[in-house]
Amino acid sequence: MTDATPLIQVEGLHKSFGDHEVLTGVDFTADGGSVTALLGPSGSGKTTILRSLNVLETPDAGVVRISDATIDFATPPDRRAVKALRSKSGMVFQSHHLFPHKTVLGNLVEGPVQVQKRPVDEATAEARVLLEQVGLAGREDSYPSQLSGGQQQRVGIARALALKPEVLLLDEPTSALDPELVGEVLAVIRDLAAESWTLVIVTHEVRFARDVADQVLFLDNGVVAERGGTEVLTDPQEDRTQRFLARMLDAG
Amino acid sequence: MGDGAGYAGRVPLTRRLLVLPALLVLVYAAVLGAPAAAQADDARVVRVGTEGVYPPFSYRDPDTNELTGFDIEVIKAIGEEAGWDLRFVEAPFDSLFPALDSKRIDVIANQVTITGERKARYLFSTPYTYSHGVIVTAKDTDDITSLADLKGRTTAQTASSNWAQVAKDAGAKVQYVQDFGPGVQLVEQGRVDAIVNDNIAVLDYLATSGNDQVKIAGDAGDEVLEQALAFRKSDPELQQEADAAIKALTDDGTLAKISDQYFGADVTVQGGSKDVDVKATDSRTTWQVVKDTAWPMFKGLVKGNIPLTIFSFVIGMVLAVAAALARLSSIRVLDWIARIYISIIRGTPMLVQLFIVFYGLPSIGLDLDPYPAAIAALSLNVGGYAAEVVRASILSVPRGQYEAATVIGMDYGQSMRRIILPQAARIAVPPLGNTLLSLIKDSALASLVLVPELFREAQVTAAATTEYLPLYTMAALYFWVVCYLVSLAQGPLERRLSRYAT
Numbered sequence: 243m244t245d246a247t248p249l250i251q252v253e254g255l256h257k258s259f260g261d262h263e264v265l266t267g268v269d270f271t272a273d274g275g276s277v278t279a280l281l282g283p284s285g286s287g288k289t290t291i292l293r294s295l296n297v298l299e300t301p302d303a304g305v306v307r308i309s310d311a312t313i314d315f316a317t318p319p320d321r322r323a324v325k326a327l328r329s330k331s332g333m334v335f336q337s338h339h340l341f342p343h344k345t346v347l348g349n350l351v352e353g354p355v356q357v358q359k360r361p362v363d364e365a366t367a368e369a370r371v372l373l374e375q376v377g378l379a380g381r382e383d384s385y386p387s388q389l390s391g392g393q394q395q396r397v398g399i400a401r402a403l404a405l406k407p408e409v410l411l412l413d414e415p416t417s418a419l420d421p422e423l424v425g426e427v428l429a430v431i432r433d434l435a436a437e438s439w440t441l442v443i444v445t446h447e448v449r450f451a452r453d454v455a456d457q458v459l460f461l462d463n464g465v466v467a468e469r470g471g472t473e474v475l476t477d478p479q480e481d482r483t484q485r486f487l488a489r490m491l492d493a494g
Numbered sequence: 495m496g497d498g499a500g501y502a503g504r505v506p507l508t509r510r511l512l513v514l515p516a517l518l519v520l521v522y523a524a525v526l527g528a529p530a531a532a533q534a535d536d537a538r539v540v541r542v543g544t545e546g547v548y549p550p551f552s553y554r555d556p557d558t559n560e561l562t563g564f565d566i567e568v569i570k571a572i573g574e575e576a577g578w579d580l581r582f583v584e585a586p587f588d589s590l591f592p593a594l595d596s597k598r599i600d601v602i603a604n605q606v607t608i609t610g611e612r613k614a615r616y617l618f619s620t621p622y623t624y625s626h627g628v629i630v631t632a633k634d635t636d637d638i639t640s641l642a643d644l645k646g647r648t649t650a651q652t653a654s655s656n657w658a659q660v661a662k663d664a665g666a667k668v669q670y671v672q673d674f675g676p677g678v679q680l681v682e683q684g685r686v687d688a689i690v691n692d693n694i695a696v697l698d699y700l701a702t703s704g705n706d707q708v709k710i711a712g713d714a715g716d717e718v719l720e721q722a723l724a725f726r727k728s729d730p731e732l733q734q735e736a737d738a739a740i741k742a743l744t745d746d747g748t749l750a751k752i753s754d755q756y757f758g759a760d761v762t763v764q765g766g767s768k769d770v771d772v773k774a775t776d777s778r779t780t781w782q783v784v785k786d787t788a789w790p791m792f793k794g795l796v797k798g799n800i801p802l803t804i805f806s807f808v809i810g811m812v813l814a815v816a817a818a819l820a821r822l823s824s825i826r827v828l829d830w831i832a833r834i835y836i837s838i839i840r841g842t843p844m845l846v847q848l849f850i851v852f853y854g855l856p857s858i859g860l861d862l863d864p865y866p867a868a869i870a871a872l873s874l875n876v877g878g879y880a881a882e883v884v885r886a887s888i889l890s891v892p893r894g895q896y897e898a899a900t901v902i903g904m905d906y907g908q909s910m911r912r913i914i915l916p917q918a919a920r921i922a923v924p925p926l927g928n929t930l931l932s933l934i935k936d937s938a939l940a941s942l943v944l945v946p947e948l949f950r951e952a953q954v955t956a957a958a959t960t961e962y963l964p965l966y967t968m969a970a971l972y973f974w975v976v977c978y979l980v981s982l983a984q985g986p987l988e989r990r991l992s993r994y995a996t
Contacts, residue, residue: 296901325903333901339894343916343994353902356912385994405902 249274249440250295250409255304255315257290264290265301266464272457274408275438279451281475282461283486288444291461292411295442296331297324309408331409332402337418338394340386346373346397347382350404358405365404372400376430392423396430403434410434412443448475448490460486537579540732542569543599546584547673547957550698550756551605554954556778559790564756568622569603569723571748575739584954585944586672588654589853591616593944594726596856598864601732602724605692607656616724619736622749623721625767627660627714628696630689632681632707638688639712647687650677657690660714664690674699675957682707690714694757697772703960718764784964787955791948795972798947799937802865806872807933811926813877818884819910832881839878844936847871852943868940876933883925887918920991927984931977938973948972 248271255268264287272278280288293299295306301315308330313319341349350369354360373379376396386394395415402410415431416424428450435441435454445451451458452475460468460483468480478484544552544565552563561582573580583599590606593599594616605625608618631638638644645665651658653670661668669686671677674695680686688711689696696710725733743749749762758771778786820832839847851862851871862870891914899909941950952969956962 298897298900325905328901329903331901335894335898337894339892339898341895341898341913343920345994352912353904356908357903387995401902 248272249276249309250278250442251305251307252291252295253305255291255294255306256302257287257294257299258302264464265294265304268304268461268464268466270457270459270466270469272440272442274440276456277435277441277443277454278457278459279455280442280444280459280461281446281448281451281486282467286461287464288459288461289413292333292413292442292444295409295411296328296333298333329405330407331411332405332407334395334398334402334410334412334415336414338386338398340394340397340401342386344385345382346378346384346386346389349386349397349401353401353405369400369404372403373397375433376400377426390423391419392426395419395423395427399427399430399434403439409440409442412441412445414444414446416445416447446490448487451475462486537577539581540573540578540601541581541583541599542573543583543585543590543593543602544569544604545587545590545673545957546582547675547954548587548604548695549702549958550772551695552603553958556783556786556955556958559786564623564752564761565603565605567752567755568749569601571743571752572723572736572739575742576735578735583944584946584950586942587652588672589942589944591654591724592849592853594724596853596861597726598856598944600725600729601736605695605721606724607719607721609656609659611659612656612724615727617727617730617733619723619725619733620740621720621722622740623694623761623767624764625692625694625719625721625761626717627657627690627719628693629711629714630678630681630691630696630708631687631711632684633709635687635711641690641715644688644690649688649690650680650686651690652677656719657692657714661688661690664714666690673953673957675960675962678703678705678708678960679962692719693767694761694770694772697770699960701772702958705960718767778959780961780964783955783959783961784968787951787965788968790955791951791969791972794946794948794951795976798940798945798950799934800976802868802872802937802940802945802947803930803934805869806876806937807930809869809873810876810880810929810933813873814880814884815915817877817881818888821881821885822888836878836881839875844871844875845939845942847875848939848943864940864944868937868943868945871943872933872936872940875936876929879932880926880929883922883929884918887922888914890921891917916991920988920995923984923988923991927981930980934976934980935973938969 250272252271253269255265256263257265268287268291280291282288290299294301295308297313297319300319303315305312305314306327308327311327311330313323313327341352344352347366347369350372351362351365354365354368355362370379370382373382376399378393378396378400381389381393386397389397399415412431416427419427428447431441431443432454452472455472458470458472458474459466460474460480462482468474468478468483474483475487478487544561546552546554546561548563550563551565552561554560555562561584570580583593585593587604590599590602590604594602605623606612608621629638629641629644638647641660641664644661648667648669649661650669650671651661652673658668669680671680674689674691677689678699681689682705693710699705723736740749744762750760753760753762753766759769760766761770817832817835820828823829848868848871852864852867855862895913895917896909899913904913938947938949941947941953949969952965956965
């Protein structure tokens with residue numbers, strides 16, 4: 243299930259906000275079809291890494307490659323390169339950011355029709371399949387405000403998938419949800435992992451990460467403190483990883 | 495609704511924004527442009543500026559609503575003699591000279607008195623009226639009988655009339671009014687002490703209004719004043735043609751006949767004005783006047799205020815969105831241009847903006863007709879005020895919406911058009927509703943740049959009939975009804991734009 247060359251490759255990523263250096267040289271790769279979980283204390287830079295992969299944040303230095311799109315941030319990237327890199331991934335936000343003025347179906351077909359210029363009929367048919375897949379068949383004509391938080395986030399996932407990206411980026415997809423709604427969203431993500439989607443997910447759900455991740459990156463102070471398989475979560479080598487996990491599992 | 499095909503098949507917002515003004519222009523051209531294009535012959539077109547609210551010289555016949563009066567009949571006779579094709583343009587007296595300067599009219603026929611100052615700037619025909627001034631006071635004022643008594647007192651005058659100068663020369667303070675009628679009201683109410691005006695105009699007023707609260711207190715000096723047609727200095731041919739015509743009309747008795755018809759005396763010769771006897775220009779009841787004026791006022795609303803409002807609002811909204819986006823732009827120059835534009839519009843009176851566009855810009859070669867000038871000024875005004883509303887609305891759309899649009903691959907234009915502006919619109923509708931209501935009311939100012947509209951019709955009839963209160967109240971009522979209907983439409987629009995927010 244893994245290819246010879248990794249699908250995602252990140253080298254020497256640096257990013258500062260003002261005086262604060264958030265990323266101080268991050269390197270990692272991820273294979274096609276793998277699930278990469280980014281964990282770490284808040285402020286460790288994990289969300290910034292995710293947002294660098296689709297240039298919602300512009301890194302100060304470093305190279306990001308997804309599939310055949312590469313940007314070296316040594317020089318300010320041109321618009322076409324950014325667009326190319328962005329087209330490789332879809333993103334799921336912590337608080338879904340669905341378009342409130344569009345129906346569920348409208349949210350799903352917006353990107354395929356307006357950006358990818360695909361035929362409306364085709365995009366609509368695919369959107370219906372996706373909604374079925376995330377358990378929302380029949381809610382096509384609802385507005386986001388008429389859905390529960392878990393349903394909204396599942397629409398958010400379906401919207402990202404509608405663009406047929408090579409990679410799906412998920413930024414704490416369950417953090418904003420009421421506890422009883424977390425399960426339905428995690429179930430959908432589990433299904434995606436089982437279908438061999440390439441996922442990069444920032445999460446606090448340690449157990450979930452242990453279940454679905456192929457690769458775990460533990461971030462601390464802007465660097466990858468520990469990297470490996472799920473053993474990072476079951477048998478951490480680094481002190482700070484141990485401390486973090488103890489805290490998270492206590493809380494959970 | 496909500497079906498994918500129907501959803502994406504809708505016309506994008508910007509295209510709709512562009513189509514609407516284009517359509518409006520076509521409708522407008524069809525409705526308003528047709529009469530002007532209809533008649534075309536070889537005669538020289540001469541545009542005549544006149545007040546239309548100065549009976550018995552220039553006013554609308556209360557029965558037919560046709561422009562008439564002594565000056566009107568005289569210029570018509572002159573036009574016929576000289577072979578001119580006359581087009582009448584009605585405007586307040588203070589707008590007539592600016593209109594002549596900016597080539598919006600070619601001649602003023604409105605009892606323009608020849609003065610030294612005016613002679614330096616304009617060409618005058620042979621006089622066709624000889625008049626003298628009188629002083630009007632309230633009935634029980636007994637300490638004003640001559641110009642000398644005006645020293646230190648207050649008089650009500652139109653700004654650019656020679657009578658204002660006569661009053662000033664006598665040492666009076668001058669309060670400016672738009673025309674004679676409102677001045678009389680001020681005298682009656684005791685807000686000013688007197689008016690200096692032409693004896694014929696005053697006699698006409700007294701006859702028509704039956705007003706016994708004011709009186710002619712005395713002559714304003716013994717100077718005889720001469721009234722003539724005024725032309726631009728650059729139009730000596732028109733002046734010569736007019737003089738030839740006036741001579742012919744004097745010789746064949748036409749002018750004397752017209753004068754006799756209006757005044758029972760020949761004011762076209764020296765000394766004639768002493769024997770003037772004026773009949774009332776109007777004798778209808780108040781109710782009859784109101785009924786007769788309702789239709790012309792409605793036409794003014796439909797042909798003036800409403801199209802002005804619609805065009806100006808649509809164009810103004812385009813300007814507002816552009817200015818708001820410029821304000822939010824990361825390009826500093828755009829931000830500053832928008833800031834300056836908004837600051838100028840919000841920091842200067844609408845009236846001044848209107849006058850700059852219409853009377854000011856022609857002197858730097860930008861010469862707009864009345865309708866386009868009014869639309870330009872109103873649009874710029876609306877755009878400046880609405881820009882900040884639009885900007886605030888755009889800023890109120892959560893940042894996550896930009897990011898969501900960005901990650902599905904939209905560029906700036908697409909995310910604005912399809913994601914941000916539709917959400918901002920919902921927030922902007924209530925305050926923009928206020929802007930629209932202000933605009934409807936501001937459209938009444940357009941009469942000052944020669945656009946016929948509702949309030950102008952009220953003023954015209956009020957001048958001829960002195961029924962100020964009922965007519966102005968009716969004008970207010972018309973505006974209120976329109977504004978009320980607009981505010982009724984606001985509710986459904988807000989609901990439609992908010993249908994997704996439950």
